[in-house]
Amino acid sequence: MKYVLRFFLLSSFLWTNAAIAQDSTGLSGTPYQETAADGENSPYLFKEWYSGTVRTSDDRVHDGVKVRYDLKKDEVEYKADSGLFRVSSGVKEFTIPTGTDLYIFKNGYPAVGEQTDKSFYRVLYDGNTKLLKKYVKPIKVEKASATRTLEPNAKLYILKNDKLNPVQLNNRNSFLKLLSEEKNKMNYIIRESQLDFAAEDDLITLLEEFDSYKAGRGGN
16 A cells, blocks of 8 residues: 555656646746637637747746737636646736737736736837727637738727726727816827827827826926
């Protein structure tokens, strides 16, 4: 009986060390088995793996990590050597460079709706005010254009005064009311720059101008 017990203890020890040895990233993730899921049933922002960076809560940056983002569980997965791993906590930022765009994700923002301070958002503009995007479904690439993507049900938020505010591009009042202390300046920028808010870039431009103008006035 003692020999049997020793065998199982030794086997467990060797398996644990083998799993650790296979993860050379230093992220200390948990090994997992991949579940096949395609199309809208896929839990991943992109089904492909991309070589990006992961910043952990101790402010260490792990570069060149093959990562994938699980939208449903709001967690990061990564490949290391021969294994697949999942990080359920301790990650505060990660990047996914697709070759056509750079996706920067961060957490630590105020809770809103069903989202907590652990929820990841894509950072579109990281100024004094911030423009964030929350994905809820996988990104689709249009067949007619390899560079144009569709982002079903993605939600935009402006972070201002430590509060996440939902905004919509097709509803100017949703974001202009947040910038009301500079209403005249914002309307001037919209006219002069011919911003129609058909895309997020126009809202980014407006927020850049807002932050710049506020900074020029000493934040008052």
